[in-house]
Amino acid sequence: MELEKEILSVSPPPSHTSQVPQRVRLKKRINLLQGVSVIVGIIIGAGIFVSPVGILRNVKSVGLSLVMWLVCGVFNTLCALCYAELGTTISASGGEYAYVMKAFGDFPAFVCLWINCLLICPVGLAASSLIFATYILQPIFDSCEIPPIGIRLVAAIIIMLLITVNTFNVNWATRVQVIITGSKLIALAMIIIIGFVWIGKGDVTSFSNMMDGSDFAAGSIALSFYSGFWAFGGWSYLNFLTDELIDPHKNLPRAILISMSIVTVVYLVANVAYFAVLTPVEMLHSSAVAVLVLTLLLQCFGDIFFLIEMEGFAFAAILSSVFAGQVYLRVKQPDLVRPIKLPLVLPTILVVICLSICALTVYQKPWESVGAIGVMMVSLPVYIFAVKWKNKPKSVVDILENTTKLLQKLLMVVMTESDGEVK
Template identity: 50%
Template sequence: MGFCKKGDKGSAQITKKVELKKQITLLQGVAIIIGIIIGSGIFVSPVGILFHVRSVGMSMVMWVICGIYNTLCALCYAELGASIPQSGGEYMYIKKAFGDFPAFICLWINFLLICPVGIAAACLIFSTYLIKPIFPDCDPPQPAVRLIAAVIICFLIAINMRNVKWAAKMQVVITASKLIALALIIVIGLLYIGRGEIDNFQNSFDDSDYSVGALAISFYSGFWAYSGWSYLNFLTEELINPNRNLPLAIIISMSVVITVYLIANVAYLGVLTPIEMLASPAVAVTFAEKTLGVMTWAMPILIALSVCGMINGTALSMSRLFWVGAREGHFPAPMSMINMKQLTPMPSLLVILILSLLMQSSNDIFYLIEMEGFGFASVLTIVLAGQAWLRYKQPNLKRPIKLPIVLPILLSLVSLFIVVLTVYQKPHESGLAIGLVGIGVIVYVVGCRWKNKPKAIQGKIDWVTNVIQKLLLVVPQDDPDAVNWD
């Protein structure tokens, strides 16, 4: 199959505009956000807050505070998304506010720390719980876990490369499945409470730890439990009516997540004591063992499906971020290209696949997750500061949504505090993350600032680009010389 220019004769012609289509609906947008936020956390270990504040009542208060904080951050992103309706999310917002280099650093952090680490960890969790019923009394064998993890990421990336609508529809189904699982937990828990199992709620604020350190670390735990609300902003150009549907999807999603998280925690405590929750490696599984009897095996499967939604949503969203970064000249040119038939950013998706498979080989994936958390808090601090700066820099920018200026300023300071706390609590992880950012500075200078490369080097770069185009049938968006093929 060869590429043809317009007007070529002697071949059957098919005309098709090469671009990412606006085809993600409001429902699918809500499913993407909920599907990413509700991953394994609420099923596996919703006890970080309880562990630090030491009381049921205070843990509920902190869940609400963390939910409100994340919702306010999400609303700030809604303002930015409506004002700058371009795919790429935070990368484009930082670029518009602070310029080229800070935007590249944001892109680099997502490229190395946030995207592949998150997907790799989620794949390992998925495979662990998928085969857990086969090994009820011991840990599943690691070779099997890694093999299944590799298979699921390959499958989901293939779906995303084949068809955006398929990926979005699958996200709706997966999100519905995880909400059904949570509904099952909630109904059973409330039935126990209705039968009088309320001992865990008596004197619920006794022994609370109100120290600054305990509250700060518990907030840190809850902050990550809600993370994922920013990912729809990476898909703005593919969202139908983004000025309306982006903020609406964020508001609906965060309202659902906060409500579900709170009720689920109440339901857990209707069946399990705080001591049992703190001792459980997977609270939902322990819950199922006490309530579902012979159907206990179903809970690990539902957890695996929940995690699958996080993987799919992350791949769908982050591939657009890297595609936009390459389109802006910050990543290699092939990553800015779209498959001519499927109209998907195939090279970016393949890069995510390769990086995620490499990350899966790590012996301590949770060490990498802590680096991911540091990266996200750093990016969030810059984005919110940039939002405040844009109010001064571009006061006449059209803003369909306009929040009080004090809000992004305050939230940026809180995010900065989280970054500082991370450096204090996890100096080794944050130090390594800073070192990787330092490598990004070198990549930026060599790859982006060094414009006049020797002909020999540039020739090899062009040759590789050409080979990738032919292998993957990809072209730049709206390339007038590549919209037909035979």
């Protein structure tokens, strides 16, 4: 991300040459429209082509599936509002890392960052790039199957291209995001129009007795939440850009509310369109929802929903830490300036819900839980080696510093400087 040096006006000490200290800061260039585009563009992607199957597979009926989509939309919106309070209170970029750091210290924050970097972010990016690559290659391989290596190669090129754009200029990145967001919405609009044309013709078979066969078990509801997490994943990413958002105290909550409302409505209407064209049985077995494309993501898992549920468990654990930290800070630091202040009961309820989902997952899906917990536990030796081990040999220190400098130069990034306070 592009950086600027902010000039601070200070009175020079007497009898010395006047010098003006410089501080590295992020430029505030992202406006409300671009902020909404960032959130909507990140959220709307592969999830809407995968999660309908995941939710339907667990709750077993059209009616309860639509209810779960609405519940997931409301739940993620409430989570996003809590993030708006945290984002305007703790203005440092970094999202969950900054919030957990402020509340509980560096190791819990390191674990959150570890999970985000190794599990949550790569899954979403890989899935989206593979879907995009498939759509690009499909016209070329119209009469035969697309080679998996070709999909992966094009997906890798897409990721590297987007990384390059984001690295060199924030304005370029946001403009590309606006274009991509518009393209996604146009594609979904076409799906929705086709679905409602079918409804207009009177084909409403899927909407007869919609609640028949519904599975109201707590475990099934919890697992369907994970597909909702997958579909709505990304609403927190604007908080990573707080330092670059113009007037964040106003634009952050506005961007969250506007974008979440757009996504929830689009997802509900898109699911109605899906069920208008496909019966529940056809949807569970149809490639129209891009399951077989996505299975190429990690063939060793065999089932993409294994990965989604493992990621969902990790995300629920992170949310539990974030909202618990929010409650903790409200109690321990009540005088902290909070431009947005929500009722304390909201993050408290969200902590209970997230912990309950995690507990149900351990019971219902122990292997997914073990996988996510395993990723968390690996962070401990890494933290001890990289952070807590203070008296490292010079050779080790040199390797770590040279690696850091190389990555900073390669990605054109550097730590922003604060006024000395811990954020």
